Amino acid sequence: MFPREVYIRRRHQLKERVGSGIILLLGNEESSMSYKDNWYSFRQDSSFLYFFGLDRPGLAGIIDVDSGTEVICGDDVSVEEIVWVGTQVPLQEQAEKSGINTIRAQKAIELILKSAHEQGRQIHFLPPYRPENILKLSAWLSIAPATVSSMASVTLIKAIVALRSIKSAEEVAEIEKAINVTADMQLTAIRAARQGMTEANVAGMLQAVAVSSGGNLAFPIILTVNGQILHNHFGSAILGEGQMVLCDCGAESAMHYAGDLTRTFPVDTRFTDQQREIYEIVLGAHRAAANKLEPGKLYRDIHLWACEKLAEGLKQVGLMKGDIKEAVAQGAHALFFPCGLGHMLGLDTHDMEDLGEEYVGYTDDIKKSTQFGLKSLRLARALEPGFVLTVEPGLYFIPELIDLWAANKKFEQFINYDKLSAYKSFGGIRIEEDFLITAQGSQLLGKDLPKMIEGIEAFREQR
Numbered sequence: 195m196f197p198r199e200v201y202i203r204r205r206h207q208l209k210e211r212v213g214s215g216i217i218l219l220l221g222n223e224e225s226s227m228s229y230k231d232n233w234y235s236f237r238q239d240s241s242f243l244y245f246f247g248l249d250r251p252g253l254a255g256i257i258d259v260d261s262g263t264e265v266i267c268g269d270d271v272s273v274e275e276i277v278w279v280g281t282q283v284p285l286q287e288q289a290e291k292s293g294i295n296t297i298r299a300q301k302a303i304e305l306i307l308k309s310a311h312e313q314g315r316q317i318h319f320l321p322p323y324r325p326e327n328i329l330k331l332s333a334w335l336s337i338a339p340a341t342v343s344s345m346a347s348v349t350l351i352k353a354i355v356a357l358r359s360i361k362s363a364e365e366v367a368e369i370e371k372a373i374n375v376t377a378d379m380q381l382t383a384i385r386a387a388r389q390g391m392t393e394a395n396v397a398g399m400l401q402a403v404a405v406s407s408g409g410n411l412a413f414p415i416i417l418t419v420n421g422q423i424l425h426n427h428f429g430s431a432i433l434g435e436g437q438m439v440l441c442d443c444g445a446e447s448a449m450h451y452a453g454d455l456t457r458t459f460p461v462d463t464r465f466t467d468q469q470r471e472i473y474e475i476v477l478g479a480h481r482a483a484a485n486k487l488e489p490g491k492l493y494r495d496i497h498l499w500a501c502e503k504l505a506e507g508l509k510q511v512g513l514m515k516g517d518i519k520e521a522v523a524q525g526a527h528a529l530f531f532p533c534g535l536g537h538m539l540g541l542d543t544h545d546m547e548d549l550g551e552e553y554v555g556y557t558d559d560i561k562k563s564t565q566f567g568l569k570s571l572r573l574a575r576a577l578e579p580g581f582v583l584t585v586e587p588g589l590y591f592i593p594e595l596i597d598l599w600a601a602n603k604k605f606e607q608f609i610n611y612d613k614l615s616a617y618k619s620f621g622g623i624r625i626e627e628d629f630l631i632t633a634q635g636s637q638l639l640g641k642d643l644p645k646m647i648e649g650i651e652a653f654r655e656q657r
């Protein structure tokens with residue numbers, strides 16, 4: 195945990211922003227995997243962690259904004275539970291580390307909320323994403339489960355997004371720890387991958403790096419020779435001659451801050467000429483986007499700038515043609531880059547995505563596009579010092595999408611479909627790094643990890 199003053203300050207700022215009413219922040223429960231007592235690894239809710247730091251299941255925090263009182267509701271483990279899970283630090287003792295002195299039993303939540311409801315007070319809660327919390331809110335507040343999310347407090351969401359978007363120095367240090375472990379995962383993959391191994395053989399080694407660092411995975415590892423599938427989790431595919439491995443992985447620190455890096459490297463020691471050509475385009479777009487990072491810039495404009503660089507490169511190799519600015523404006527490049535340039539990073543890999551992209555990445559003035567490709571951009575708004583975000587351009591050759599667009603002659607003024615047949619089994623390339631926005635510009639986070647072709651090939655040669 196951070197020092198208790200950090201949590202006290204955060205809750206004070208939250209109260210000021212919310213103004214009045216009752217704030218209910220739900221922690222997570224254990225979640226069953228295949229039968230009741232076979233749990234997924236416990237992961238606390240990130241907003242609960244942010245305001246209370248208490249990393250154990252079955253808790254709720256209730257903040258009365260008007261009186262200023264703060265209560266943690268939860269139960270200590272019984273002796274029967276201790277038989278299975280061991281002794282736990284008493285909740286009172288743990289909560290004091292967060293600056294909370296009042297503990298109530300879990301069953302008190304309903305009474306507190308009922309009393310607030312009867313007094314006509316507003317109860318602010320966040321949109322739940324776990325079924326257990328949907329059902330709890332439904333029962334406590336007498337709302338049908340299907341409508342619970344729509345009743346979440348926009349005031350509370352906006353307040354939390356405003357606070358969590360700006361990372362403090364101690365948070366950046368935690369994120370950097372996670373990125374450094376993530377870099378070790380990447381180096382493990384670049385050093386260990388051999389022709390004939392399965393994707394899972396390599397991914398298993400990466401998971402060991404994350405877990406043995408004292409943390410865990412921030413999200414399931416994407417490690418694949420089919421890098422054109424954006425979120426292709428590792429599997430039984432065998433690393434073959436002439437292929438590339440796309441590795442997108444992230445560790446989370448013991449305090450649950452995430453890293454998120456992607457590298458693409460050849461299964462052989464060296465990239466082929468065709469791979470090299472496309473890799474350099476992605477690298478150029480990455481550099482161009484990273485150079486634009488500074489406060490006040492719309493991330494949507496940086497995304498579009500990167501798209502232009504990708505499309506210009508594709509024009510140079512003969513896969514696109516015509517007026518590139520116009521091609522990007524119309525969305526033709528999305529055949530090769532059907533996703534966004536990046537997202538916020540913090541306690542979550544897609545930070546605060548559970549609170550709603552419209553609040554995290556967009557504003558009342560900057561609304562999400564419906565255009566294919568651009569609609570997948572998670573972050574569009576103006577950058578501010580303290581934001582931590584990813585920059586992750588890529589080029590993807592998705593045979594099904596190529597066939598569909600070619601059959602429909604879609605954007606044939608911008609795309610050379612006849613040349614694309616030589617790329618249909620190419621796969622995909624993504625290069626991803628994590629940046630802090632500073633007052634002057636930006637700072638690359640984490641230790642050195644090769645991304646230039648020569649650096650990657652040098653590591654492959656050392657195998």
Ligand code: GLY
Nearest residue numbers: 413442443454543
């Ligand atoms: N790096 C995984 C993701 O952004 O979804």
